[in-house]
Amino acid sequence: MLEHAYAVILAGGYGERFWPASTMARPKQLLSLLGDRTMLEMAVDRLEGLIPAERVLVLTSADLVDATVACSPDLLAGNVIGEPVRRDTAAAVALAGAVVKARDPEGVFCIVTADHVMGDLDLYRQTLREGLELAATSDVLVTIGITPTAPSTAFGYVEATEPVETSGDIAFRRVTRFVEKPNLETAQAYVDSGDFSWNSGMFAWSVRSLQTAFRAHTPPLADLIDALAPSVDTPAFASELARLFEPLEKISIDYALMEKADNIVMAEGRFKWDDVGSWPEVADHLPTDDVGNSVSGSVEVIDAANNIVVSADGHLTALIGVDDLIVVHTEGATLVCPKDKAQDVKRMVTLLRESGNWDSVL
Amino acid sequence: MLEHAYAVILAGGYGERFWPASTMARPKQLLSLLGDRTMLEMAVDRLEGLIPAERVLVLTSADLVDATVACSPDLLAGNVIGEPVRRDTAAAVALAGAVVKARDPEGVFCIVTADHVMGDLDLYRQTLREGLELAATSDVLVTIGITPTAPSTAFGYVEATEPVETSGDIAFRRVTRFVEKPNLETAQAYVDSGDFSWNSGMFAWSVRSLQTAFRAHTPPLADLIDALAPSVDTPAFASELARLFEPLEKISIDYALMEKADNIVMAEGRFKWDDVGSWPEVADHLPTDDVGNSVSGSVEVIDAANNIVVSADGHLTALIGVDDLIVVHTEGATLVCPKDKAQDVKRMVTLLRESGNWDSVL
Numbered sequence: 001m002l003e004h005a006y007a008v009i010l011a012g013g014y015g016e017r018f019w020p021a022s023t024m025a026r027p028k029q030l031l032s033l034l035g036d037r038t039m040l041e042m043a044v045d046r047l048e049g050l051i052p053a054e055r056v057l058v059l060t061s062a063d064l065v066d067a068t069v070a071c072s073p074d075l076l077a078g079n080v081i082g083e084p085v086r087r088d089t090a091a092a093v094a095l096a097g098a099v100v101k102a103r104d105p106e107g108v109f110c111i112v113t114a115d116h117v118m119g120d121l122d123l124y125r126q127t128l129r130e131g132l133e134l135a136a137t138s139d140v141l142v143t144i145g146i147t148p149t150a151p152s153t154a155f156g157y158v159e160a161t162e163p164v165e166t167s168g169d170i171a172f173r174r175v176t177r178f179v180e181k182p183n184l185e186t187a188q189a190y191v192d193s194g195d196f197s198w199n200s201g202m203f204a205w206s207v208r209s210l211q212t213a214f215r216a217h218t219p220p221l222a223d224l225i226d227a228l229a230p231s232v233d234t235p236a237f238a239s240e241l242a243r244l245f246e247p248l249e250k251i252s253i254d255y256a257l258m259e260k261a262d263n264i265v266m267a268e269g270r271f272k273w274d275d276v277g278s279w280p281e282v283a284d285h286l287p288t289d290d291v292g293n294s295v296s297g298s299v300e301v302i303d304a305a306n307n308i309v310v311s312a313d314g315h316l317t318a319l320i321g322v323d324d325l326i327v328v329h330t331e332g333a334t335l336v337c338p339k340d341k342a343q344d345v346k347r348m349v350t351l352l353r354e355s356g357n358w359d360s361v362l
Numbered sequence: 363m364l365e366h367a368y369a370v371i372l373a374g375g376y377g378e379r380f381w382p383a384s385t386m387a388r389p390k391q392l393l394s395l396l397g398d399r400t401m402l403e404m405a406v407d408r409l410e411g412l413i414p415a416e417r418v419l420v421l422t423s424a425d426l427v428d429a430t431v432a433c434s435p436d437l438l439a440g441n442v443i444g445e446p447v448r449r450d451t452a453a454a455v456a457l458a459g460a461v462v463k464a465r466d467p468e469g470v471f472c473i474v475t476a477d478h479v480m481g482d483l484d485l486y487r488q489t490l491r492e493g494l495e496l497a498a499t500s501d502v503l504v505t506i507g508i509t510p511t512a513p514s515t516a517f518g519y520v521e522a523t524e525p526v527e528t529s530g531d532i533a534f535r536r537v538t539r540f541v542e543k544p545n546l547e548t549a550q551a552y553v554d555s556g557d558f559s560w561n562s563g564m565f566a567w568s569v570r571s572l573q574t575a576f577r578a579h580t581p582p583l584a585d586l587i588d589a590l591a592p593s594v595d596t597p598a599f600a601s602e603l604a605r606l607f608e609p610l611e612k613i614s615i616d617y618a619l620m621e622k623a624d625n626i627v628m629a630e631g632r633f634k635w636d637d638v639g640s641w642p643e644v645a646d647h648l649p650t651d652d653v654g655n656s657v658s659g660s661v662e663v664i665d666a667a668n669n670i671v672v673s674a675d676g677h678l679t680a681l682i683g684v685d686d687l688i689v690v691h692t693e694g695a696t697l698v699c700p701k702d703k704a705q706d707v708k709r710m711v712t713l714l715r716e717s718g719n720w721d722s723v724l
Contacts, residue, residue, distance in 0.1 A: 020680070300717070302710055303703075311696070316723050318382070318714070320699035320706050322687070329696050334673070336689055336698055337682035341665075344682050348664055352680070355662070361678050 005132045006109035007051040008096040009043050010201075011060045011068065012083060013115070016349040017278040017342065020333035021310060024362055027064065029114040030071055033276065034285040041072045043114040048074075050125045057099060057109075059083060059092050078233070084242040089201075090256035091248045094214065094221035095241070101207040101225055102232030108136045110204040111253075117285060119272030130168040131204035131267045141213060142204040143175065143258065145197025145266040146273045151187035154275060156180050156199035156254065159190075160266040175264035178254055199254070200269060209263075217260040220248060278342040279326045283308040293319075297329075308339065332361035367494045368471035369413040370458040371405050372563075373422045373430065374445060375477070378711040379640040379704065382695035383672060386724055389426065391476040392433055395638065396647040403434045405476040410436075412487045419461060419471075421445060421454050440595070446604045451563075452618035453610045456576065456583035457603070463569045463587055464594030470498045472566040473615075479647060481634030492530040493566035493629045503575060504566040505537065505620065507559025507628040508635045513549035516637060518542055518561035518616065521552075522628040537626035540616055561616070562631060571625075579622040582610060640704040641688045645670040655681075659691075670701065694723035 015028025022028045029040040037045070040058070047056055053074050060068045062082030069077045081099060083092060093111060100107040110128050118124055131142040145158040160173035178199060182190060190196035205213075207225070214222035224244055231240040258264060276282060283294035286308070293301055297311035304319040310328045311317035317329050326342060328335045337345060352358040377390025384390045391402040399407070402420070409418055415436050422430045424444030431439045443461060445454060455473060462469040472490050480486055493504040507520040522535035540561060544552060552558035567575075569587070576584035586606055593602040620626060638644060645656035648670070655663055659673035666681040672690045673679035679691050688704060690697045699707060714720040 020678075300710065300714060300720075302706060302713060316382075316695040316714075316720060318695060318697050318710050320697070320710055321703040322698055322700060325684070325698065327696070327698055329691075333678040333680060334689070334691050334696055335680050335682070336684055336687065338684060341683040344664060348662065348680050348682055351664060352662060352678075358662075358678060 002051070002108075002129060002132055002136075004104055004106050004108055004136060005051055006055045006057060006096075006100050006104075006107055007047050007128075008093075008100075008109050008111050009040070009056070009058045009114055010089060010092055010111060011040055011043070011058050011064075011114045012086065012092060015115075016346040018282075019345055019349045020330045020335050020361060021312070021328055024063070026067065029060075030064070030067055033282050034117060038071050039114045039276070040068065041074075042117070043112060044072045044074050046118060046121055046124060047112070047128075050129060051110075054079070057081060057096060059096055061086065083245065084238075085246050086250070087245060087248045088250045089253040090218060090221060090251045091224070091245065093203075093210070093253050093257075094224045094248075095228065095245065097207050097210050097214075098225045098228035099232050101211075102229040105207065108132050108204065108206040111202060113201050115276060116200075117274045117276050121271070124269075124271040126168075127170050127267050127269055127271065128202075128204065130166065130170040130172075133168065134164075134166055134172060134265065134267075135204040135206050135209065139209045139212070140205075140263050140265045141209060141257070141261055142172075143264055143266050144200050144202040144204075144269045146200050146269045148191045148196065148198055151184060151191045152198065153181055153184055153187050154277065157182065157187075157190050157196040158199050158266050159196050161195050164265050171268040172265050173268070175266050178259045197266060197268065198273075200273060202269075203253070203258075204267075213257055213261045213263070218251075218256045221256065224248065278345065279308050279310075279328070279337075280339050280342050282310075283339075286310075306339075330361075333358075364413070364470075364491060364494055364498075366466055366468050366470055366498060367413055368417045368419060368458075368462045368466075368469055369409050369490075370455075370462075370471050370473050371402070371418070371420045371476055372451060372454055372473060373402055373405070373420050373426075373476045374448065374454060377477075378708040380644075381707055381711045382692045382697055382723055383674070383690055386425070388429065391422075392426070392429055395644050396479060400433050401638070402430065402476045403436075404479070405474060406434045406436050408480060408483055408486060409474070409490075412491060416441070419443060419458060421458055423448065445607065446600075447608055448612070449607060449610045450612045451615040452580065452583060452613045453586070453607065455565075455572070455615050455619075456586045456610075457590065457607065459569050459572050459576075460587045460590035461594050463573075464591040467569065470494050470566065470568040473564060475563050477638060478562075479636045479638050483633070486631075486633040488530075489532050489629050489631055489633065490564075490566065492528065492532040492534075495530065496526075496528055496534060496627065496629075497566040497568050497571065501571045501574070502567075502625050502627045503571060503619070503623055504534075505626055505628050506562045506564040506566075506631045508562050508631040510553045510558065510560055513546060513553045514560065515543055515546055515549050516639070519544065519549075519552050519558040520561050520628050521558050523557050526627050533630040534627050535630070537628050540621045559628060559630065560635075562635060564631075565615070565620075566629075575619055575623045575625070580613075580618045583618065586610065640707065641670050641672075641690070641699075642701050642704050644672075645701075648672075668701075692723075695720075 011029040015022040065082040159176040162174040164172040286294040292306035299309045373391040377384040427444040521538040524536040526534040648656040654668040661671045
């Protein structure tokens with residue numbers, strides 16, 4: 001395995017679009033949406049053989065640390081770090097940088113997510129490995145771009161053309177720019193050009209290069225690494241983290257760094273990679289009956305097709321004469337929503353939060 | 363109050379169209395579909411001031427006797443009679459006749475249902491009172507016909523033209539014939555003629571006239587009354603009932619008697635009377651929001667209109683972007699069905715019964 005290499009799994013979101021299955025106490029990454037294992041367990045499993053368990057870190061919300069540790073026997077309790085407040089991905093990356101720096105000043109680390117389903121895992125690990133190797137041996141920030149299979153408007157894109165020579169098998173190219181989620185026409189042009197990849201949210205860098213880049217573009221995050229590192233793995237860590245983290249700006253790593261730095265190299269990610277952002281994406285991974293209903297749990301249908309039905313805890317969900325619906329039952333709540341309104345589930349969560357009456361199911 | 367007068371509430375059905383709210387253990391008449399009180403309680407309440415509690419009988423399935431007694435403090439346990447097997451309404455009427463005959467050979471009784479919602483209750487009671495009085499003083503079978511408010515195809519009709527003189531305020535007319543549920547064109551012709559009323563399933567007759575009519579048209583039911591009456595209110599009743607009831611034909615009182623007898627008189631029922639046969643009829647009696655959602659329990663909606671949502675036991679049911687659905691949540695099961703498929707709920711119950719896996723929610 002790679003010396004000095006760490007992996008940091010970002011698992012801080014709540015996945016509101018998976019309500020009522022996802023809740024504050026059991027967010028998306030702790031759900032078994034795709035089968036027997038949680039999204040987080042699968043993210044941990046994917047690193048096996050690449051990064052040893054003692055160097056796999058998970059960043060999550062402070063209130064989810066216990067549930068996260070309990071989720072996988074392969075996670076070390078001391079490697080699950082709770083963010084005292086939510087400060088988006090740039091602050092999370094800096095926090096991870098402080099921990100890695102404290103443990104190994106020569107450290108390199110990759111950022112991976114628990115939000116996606118992946119295939120071709122040998123290729124996934126090889127891509128990470130060569131990204132980490134490149135990050136360890138040159139002052140670049142590595143991003144993993146997914147070779148597009150469709151003109152998706154759900155992802156940001158990375159433009160990268162000029163090849164970067166390495167001794168490995170993965171293709172690397174110098175990044176020209178990061179772009180936001182495009183409209184369909186623009187997305188099609190991106191895909192047709194062959195110069196654009198999907199922004200996967202996965203990265204690799206040395207602590208040293210990361211801190212240099214933060215110093216140039218987002219100095220408070222470089223400061224955070226310096227200020228926090230001395231307390232890592234000491235009893236003072238939690239209070240230091242709370243004191244230093246709260247004042248940070250809420251900003252994504254894309255805005256804070258990737259759109260500004262000029263030493264970014266993209267690794268071509270040619271492994272299978274699917275966003276699992278809302279219920280319709282989950283349906284692709286559930287058993288499907290002969291009229292297109294994707295079901296999990298106890299479900300009976302009459303004259304109903306192409307529905308997604310998730311019925312937890314032995315509860316029976318029965319559909320008659322409805323098509324293209326999402327129906328999700330949990331102990332506390334039931335959702336009924338057309339597939340093409342799957343994004344509005346987040347609106348429902350907001351409505352319920354604002355009502356103040358439904359904390360028990362949020 | 364009327365001497366010799368009994369009321370018999372027929373409460374033997376299961377109301378499959380109200381699944382999952384209705385179950386074998388808690389059928390429609392024991393549900394509070396329309397508010398705080400069960401359909402059966404409302405049926406009992408409607409008789410107050412007309413028939414004393416000791417002369418109000420309820421006929422139900424043997425397995426529902428305990429739940430039925432528990433349903434209303436106004437019901438006497440000895441007056442709730444369990445049918446050992448289901449033999450449709452003709453046999454139930456004969457069973458009631460045996461009980462009334464045993465307690466009062468001069469008895470008259472009305473048959474009322476727990477399946478409907480009614481208004482103008484003073485008029486309802488007056489109609490029953492005058493029907494019972496007429497039944498007590500002449501050898502006629504009284505049926506209560508509801509003056510139609512629309513050309514419904516959901517009810518059978520009673521044709522009645524020639525007036526019958528009485529000393530009361532309710533109009534009575536001699537019945538020409540009973541007809542089955544018509545198509546819309548025929549129903550419209552019936553309503554336009556002014557000679558047709560809805561068959562309400564409510565009747566009044568003396569035991570003597572009933573038994574005479576059974577003797578002429580359905581002799582086994584006349585025999586049942588004679589054979590069963592001696593055991594009523596004795597320890598032998600249950601075994602005698604079991605022995606005598608099982609061999610009876612399954613046939614409705616309309617087929618067995620009303621379509622054959624020629625001494626039928628109809629009381630004009632001009633009180634409010636609504637069938638509550640499936641979820642859409644319930645919706646008319648639930649609170650409705652400003653976009654037409656009829657809701658019971660904890661419900662939140664976004665961009666959803668004209669739905670019927672019943673969410674039991676504090677469970678939250680959330681609808682996004684759906685219209686004209688029935689969504690019913692109970693502890694064991696959830697139903698999603700378009701309003702215009704409400705009749706198919708019975709098909710679902712049949713499917714679940716046949717599967718053999720869902721007895722716990724049926």
